[in-house]
Amino acid sequence: MRGLLLRLSGLDADAESAVRVIGFFDRLITERASLDALVRSTSELAGCAAGLHAPGQGLSLRADGGGPVTAGPVPAGAAVRALEGGVEVWVCRPGPPAPLDDMLLERFAIAAAVLLEHSSVPLPELGDPALIELVLSESVGTAERSRALHLLGIAATAPLRVLAVHGDVPGRSALIGEVRAVLTVDVPEVAGRLGVGPLLPAIDAVKSWRAARSALRFTSDGEPVVWWERLGSLGMLADKLAVADFEALPDVRALDRLAAEPGMITMLDALCATGSVRKAAAALHRHHSTMTVRLARAEAALGFGLDEASGRFRLHLALMLRRLRDNA
Numbered sequence: 001m002r003g004l005l006l007r008l009s010g011l012d013a014d015a016e017s018a019v020r021v022i023g024f025f026d027r028l029i030t031e032r033a034s035l036d037a038l039v040r041s042t043s044e045l046a047g048c049a050a051g052l053h054a055p056g057q058g059l060s061l062r063a064d065g066g067g068p069v070t071a072g073p074v075p076a077g078a079a080v081r082a083l084e085g086g087v088e089v090w091v092c093r094p095g096p097p098a099p100l101d102d103m104l105l106e107r108f109a110i111a112a113a114v115l116l117e118h119s120s121v122p123l124p125e126l127g128d129p130a131l132i133e134l135v136l137s138e139s140v141g142t143a144e145r146s147r148a149l150h151l152l153g154i155a156a157t158a159p160l161r162v163l164a165v166h167g168d169v170p171g172r173s174a175l176i177g178e179v180r181a182v183l184t185v186d187v188p189e190v191a192g193r194l195g196v197g198p199l200l201p202a203i204d205a206v207k208s209w210r211a212a213r214s215a216l217r218f219t220s221d222g223e224p225v226v227w228w229e230r231l232g233s234l235g236m237l238a239d240k241l242a243v244a245d246f247e248a249l250p251d252v253r254a255l256d257r258l259a260a261e262p263g264m265i266t267m268l269d270a271l272c273a274t275g276s277v278r279k280a281a282a283a284l285h286r287h288h289s290t291m292t293v294r295l296a297r298a299e300a301a302l303g304f305g306l307d308e309a310s311g312r313f314r315l316h317l318a319l320m321l322r323r324l325r326d327n328a
Contacts, residue, residue: 017100018100018103021045021100021103021104021107022103022107024041024045024107025107025108025110025111028041028111028115029110029111029114029115032115032118033115034115034141034143035052035059035061035112035115035116035141035143036061036069036141036142036143037141038052038108038111038112038115039051039052039061039062039063039069040063040066040067040068040069041066042063042089042091042104042108043062043063043064043065043066043067044063044065044066045104046091046093046098046101046104047065048064048065048091048092048093048094049062049063049064049065049075049078049091049092049093050062050063050089050090050091050092050108051063051072051074051078051089051090051092052087052088052089052090052112053073053074053087053088053089053090054085054086054087054088054116055086056085056086056087057116057146057147057150058146058147058149058150058151058156059143059146059147059150060072060073060074060146060156060157061142061143061146069141069142069143070142070203071142071146071156071157071201071203072157073157074088074090075090075092077092078090078091078092079091079092079093079097079101079105080105081105081106081108081109083109083112083113084113087112087113087116089105089108089109089112090105091104091105091108128152128172128174129173129174129175130174131148131151131152132148132152132172132173132174132181132183133174133176133181134148135148135149135152135183135202135205135206136162136174136176136181136205136206136209137206138206138210142203145203145205145206146203149202149203149205152172152183154183154202155202156201156202156203157201157202157203158201158202159185159199159200159201159202160183160184160185160199160200160201160202160205160208161184161185161187161196161197161198161199161200161208161212162181162182162183162184162197162205162208162209162212163181163182163184163187163190163194163195163196163197163212164179164180164181164194164195164197164209164212164213164215164216165179165180165181165182165190165192165193165194165195165216166178166179166180166192166193166194166216166219167180167190167191167192167193167194168190168191168192169182169188169190169192169194170188171183171184171188172184179213179216181209181212183205185199187225190224190225192224193216193219193224193225194216194219194224194225194226195211195212195213195214195215195216195217195218195219195226195228196212196215196225196226196227196228196229197209197210197211197212197215197228198211198228198229211228211235212228214228214231214235214238214239215227215228215231215235216327217238217323217324217327217328218231218234218238218320218323218324218327219323219327220265220269220319220323221266222266222269222270222273223269223273234317234320237320237321237324238324241321241324243325243328246321246322246324246325247325249318249321250303251302251314251315251317251318251321252318252321252322252325254301254302254303254318255268255302255318255319255322256322257301258297258298258301258302261294261297263284264294264298265319266284267280267284267286267291267294267295267298268298268315268319269319270283270284271295271306271312271315272312272315272316272319275312277291277292277295302315302318
């Protein structure tokens with residue numbers, strides 16, 4: 001198939017070129033290409049944006065010049081070919097039409113009709129949890145994800161965030177592995193730990209789910225809810241470090257030793273969260289003089305002071321890295 005990807009700008013409107021365009025789409029049909037592959041390959045052949053709009057199946061796919069398939073409406077000024085059932089295929093070229101655009105649209109429409117019929121069988125039988133798993137799967141294409149969202153009653157371009165939860169939470173959800181995934185817009189109160197993914201178009205829910213699971217790894221008893229957007233640069237560490245990397249960090253090893261003293265890690269978390277000994281003591285309902293004595297022991301074990309912002313930053317980073325290791 002890839003050997004047939006010809007830019008229309010390099011073709012003349014002659015019989016040989018027309019046959020090659022026909023052969024290109026015939027090959028896609030014969031190989032029962034996915035709808036994602038059809039849209040992406042057509043846009044690469046055309047050298048411009050191309051798409052497939054099938055509202056009855058919740059599909060509104062587009063690709064630009066062979067790039068990733070995304071969701072989006074038919075753009076203004078696009079050349080459109082209509083099929084039965086409200087289905088449309090389109091090509092949107094910034095300049096004048098290419099000589100073979102009519103041929104391309106015709107064969108694009110034929111291929112779309114055949115492949116739509118081939119791909120439209122199993123999803124309606126699935127229940128909500130199975131559809132949610134499909135929406136959040138890393139392995140499915142944009143077309144399958146769009147159709148699953150459609151069956152859930154969610155528009156592909158609607159704002160959506162995904163939560164990763166250890167515990168009970170209201171809302172439309174599915175248990176994926178040991179973590180419950182929740183599709184939502186607002187963040188509800190939960191009893192348990194919660195990682196909050198970013199608000200994205202629903203078609204990108206898998207990205208929000210990935211971020212939510214990373215945010216969940218930063219949670220602790222003292223900080224049960226973590227938002228991905230608020231992690232900043234820390235969020236990038238979640239998938240970059242292996243267990244051996246954590247074990248090699250002196251600050252993390254020092255925290256492991258301090259963890260043997262009851263309440264010490266909670267106290268250090270409170271210090272980082274509040275920025276002062278008095279505020280941390282008030283948050284934990286402890287006398288600040290008691291906190292001062294315990295912090296002195298922590299400083300001795302860590303090897304650096306905690307009375308300045310630089311020391312508290314170093315402590316906070318070590319605490320977060322320790323959480324990542326423990327929640328891997």
